[in-house]
Amino acid sequence: MIINIIAKELNVRPQQVSAAVQLIDEGSTIPFIARYRKEVTDGLDDTQLRTLDTRLTYLRELDDRRQSILKSIKEQDKLTPELEREILDADSKTRLEDLYLPFKRKRRTKGQIAIEAGIEPLADLLWTQPENTPEDAAQSYIDEEKGFADTKAVLDGARAILMERMAEDANLLEKVRTYLTANAELVSKMVDGQEQAGEKFKDYFDHHEALTKVPSHRALAMLRGRNEGFLQLSINADPTQEEGARGSYCEIIIANHYGITLGSQPADLWRKQVISWTWRIKILMHMETELMGGLKERSENEAIDVFATNLKDLLMAAPAGLKTTLGLDPGLRTGTKVAVVDATGKVLATDTIYPNQPHNQIAKSAQIIEALIKQHNVDLIAIGNGTASRETDAFVGNLLKDAGLSTAKIIVSEAGASVYSASELAAKEFPDLDVSIRGAVSIARRLQDPLAELVKIDPKAIGVGQYQHDVSQSQLAKKLDAVIEDCVNAVGVDVNTASPALLTRVAGLSATIAQNIVDYRDENGRFENRTTLKKVARLGPKAFEQCAGFLRVMNGKNPLDASAVHPEAYPVVKTIAEKNGKAIDAIIGNTEFLRSVAANDYISADFGLPTVTDIIKELDKPGRDPRPEFKTATFADGVNTVSDLELGMVLEGVVSNVANFGAFVDIGVHQDGLVHISALSDTFVSDPREVVKAGDIVKVKVMEVDVQRKRIALSMRLNDKPGEDNRPQRQSNKPQQRNERSQAPRQQRNNDVGGGAMGGAFAAAFAKAKK
Known part of the structure; x- marks a missing residue:
């Protein structure tokens, strides 16, 4: 089944x-x-x-x-x-x-007590035979010893019996649930007296929205507001009714379900009260809890999916490759930390310079950096994008120009670098390095290979999530672990250079086995072939089967060990070579020959057409990296802070995060700007990920700037004009576009409520809460 x-x-x-x-x-x-x-x-x-x-x-x-x-x-x-x-x-x-x-076994209820007192026949009588007068029929059920001293108590007991029976009717609940799911409205109101304290939730102080249309980021914002005591959330079952109307359509559903027709018979008023109370006291409360829970679950799943998608894009970003890199972790008072790593990521040198305020040791700092570049033949300079980033970038630019050096400099996201620096993993990897220097090493390495370095950091610290602290942490961790696993195995791992953190993400390897691989490597030298992996402690046949194809042995004894061809399939390659009178190394990368090979000729009982086809493709480009070509964004000179921005500026930037309502772009001013979904393209966009992904280099126009609140509205439609309504007509009318208020990823880590980045350029897409 x-x-x-x-x-x-x-x-x-x-x-x-x-x-x-x-x-x-x-x-x-x-x-x-x-x-x-x-x-x-x-x-x-x-x-x-x-x-x-x-x-x-x-x-x-x-x-x-x-x-x-x-x-x-x-x-x-x-x-x-x-x-x-x-x-x-x-x-x-x-x-x-x-x-x-x-x-379900439950505590004694009013209905159960009434049943024990023998009142159930009365409940059935009045429910099915309304010609009976309730007060008269109840007379014979009065029993003071059992707690039913008068007709009112008896009728209350009969009502409790019916209410509990209906509230536990699975088919009735399904009908009501279906109606509410399709028609109910989520209502958010401000808690009295919380207007100032809950100002960040002001968009939801009087908010109504169809339950099925509430996007995840708004739902999570309102749920957070409720949890923090600023908002009251409820379900309006009948949004088409005028406010204050008595009764609900759900009461009609209940009556119809039981074939009840209410008229003027003696028991009809009592039956109507039973139905009304059942709805308002029993079913509504139950459904409100359930629907709120469903909304939270759906919103959490969507937010987790957004995080996972952004993380995958970030992990699969283009690596700069095997180049000696100098990493700079910018700072002001405490100085800029420096680390040089070789092509494999090994630390060659470290230092601290003070080129920025308040020290301004520009000449001395330039002398140190120039010497390091020349001594270690540095190919790239990675500059963290945190505090003093643009000042450090300008300093390095002047230094390279004055020294006549061609070394390339690149601004690199340092999100999570400080978390990694203080981690147990970093302490074990660099026991003799200061915590701050470890950050510079991480910045350099993440330019060389983002995937290899970012796997060392808790994904939640990388800053590409959406309301990540409001979702199920176990589900989030499981999803992100799956993303990392898929990315690592799609790229493949060099077993002779990989860290334990990276090896742990390889299919079939646990943290213990990953560490055992590194320990074996340290004790016995580099692995010369995949087969040697079988000598690693606790790496048994099943683990070898799972991991071998994803581990690479570069420049080893067997050229196939550097490819994604699994060792179990080496006989296929051997057969292809032998049948064509060629050596194995002669067919690897031989595109002309491999195009002439018919996969069907090498199918066997053990290897089908899909596997043979994959083997031939892999032989053509062994160990091919699925990640894109390395490119960098060029930030505009002289634009270092939010106050340097001018309306209408066209700038190049890097997409740092993608949410359901738009994309955040780093334009080099220490504050990401928001390109609202309506400004991503000239055509209608239902999902921002149709247009951009984290890591993309894009050109944007500055549409609105709020220096005090550090909020920037951008547009990727370069013909848009600041101050005008530039939205596509279809997009501007979508109900989902109201209340999109969020802050850039750096702000989200501190205050992940979703504040709002203005939006005069988009007819106040950010400030007009219910457009």
């Missing part, structure tokens, strides 16, 4: 899902299955496999809960064939729990 459900959701054959599930249960990793078991799963890719794995876990948990519920109801001797069928057919945890509601 589970296999068929997942197959239908993925629109693939059940056999593909079954094969993947078997591999997962046997301990195979997603990267390994996606890359080296294509014929087994008939080509399921890593995205499909991740979805499959997530749904497999959910559905198995659902099935475990189903069996637990069936067992519980059986033990109560209340399981009917009809109920059993409904439980077996339940396709969600919500539906399952609805069906279980009447059978």
Whole structure:
């Protein structure tokens, strides 16, 4: 059953899902299955496999809960064939729990007490035969000893019985849930007296929005406002009704569900009260909690997906490559930290210079940097983009010009560098280096290879998330770990230079085995082939199967060890070479020859067409890096702070973060500007990721600047004019575009509420909360 459900959701054959599930249960990793078991799963890719794995876990948990519920109801001797069928057919945890509601063990309720007092027949009588007068019918049920001393108490007991019965009717709850999901509105109001203290949430002091249309960033902002005591959130079940109207359409749903027609019969007023109270006291509260929980879960999932997408783009950013790099971690009073690393990332030299205020030791600092460049043949200079970044950039530019040096300088994001510097991992890697110097090393290395360096840092410290502190931390960690794993294995890892942190992300390797690889390397020297990995402590046959294809041995004894061809498939390469009378190293990179090779000629019982095709492609460009070519943005000279910006300026920048409502761009002024979704393109954009991704180099126009609040509105439509409404007509009318207020990633780490970056250029897309 589970296999068929997942197959239908993925629109693939059940056999593909079954094969993947078997591999997962046997301990195979997603990267390994996606890359080296294509014929087994008939080509399921890593995205499909991740979805499959997530749904497999959910559905198995659902099935475990189903069996637990069936067992519980059986033990109560209340399981009917009809109920059993409904439980077996339940396709969600919500539906399952609805069906279980009447059978949950609970504290004695008013309804149960009334049933024990023998009042249930009265409840049924009045509910099904309204011609009876409630007060008259209740007379015979008065029993002072049981707590029902008068007709009012008796009728209250009868009402409690019916209310509890209806509130536990799974089919009724499903009907109400369906209606509310489609029609309900989320209402946000300011808590009385919190106007000033909760000013950052002012866009939500009187906010109404269709529940199904609330985007994740707004939902999470409102939920945070509620958690901090500034907002009250509720569900309006009938947004089309005038305020103050009595009754709800949900009461009609309840009446219709039970075939109740209310007229002028003696018990109808009482029955109407039962329905009204059931809705307002029982079902509404239950549904409000559930729908709020569903909104939070959906919003968290979307926010996690945004974070994951941005992280993947950042990790897969172009590496500068194997070049000697000088890293600068800029500072003012405490100076600028300097570190030179060789092409493999090994630290060659460190220092501290004071070219900026208040020291202004420009000449001495220039002398130190020039000497380091010449002594170590530095190819690149990486400058962190934090405090004093632009001043340091200008200093380095003047130094290179005066010294006649051609060394390239690049501004590099230093997000998370300080976190890494103070980490246990950094202390173990650089026990003799000061914490501040470690940051300069990290900045240099992340220019050489962003992926290899950023895996050492907690992803949440990198600053590409959206409301990352408001989402489930376990789910976030699981998703981000999967992204890192996929990125690392897509690129491949040099086993002779990789850090333990990087090796840990390789399919099949644990932190312990990764450290054992490094320890073996330190004790025995570099690995000359993949086979030697089998000598590493605790790296058994299964781990070797999973990791071998993703680990590279550069310049080793076997040229195939530097490729993505898995050792288990080396016989295929050997056969190709032998059948064509060539040596293996003669066919690697031989495009002309490989184009003439027919994959079908080398299919066997062990290796199908997908694997053979991949092998031939890999032989053509062995160890090919899937990341793009290295490029850098050029920040404008003289534009160092927000106050240097002028309306209409066209600047080059780097996309630092992408949210549902737009993209943040680093233009070199220590404060990222926001390109609202409506200003990303001349055509309608439903998702900013259709246009940009983190790390992209883009040209933007300055549309509005708020120096005091440090907010910058930008546009990628270079024909836009500041101060005018430049929005595409279709986009300006979308309800999702209201209340998009957020701050740049650096601000988000401190105050991740989503404040708002003005927007006069977009008809106040940021300031007009409900446009």
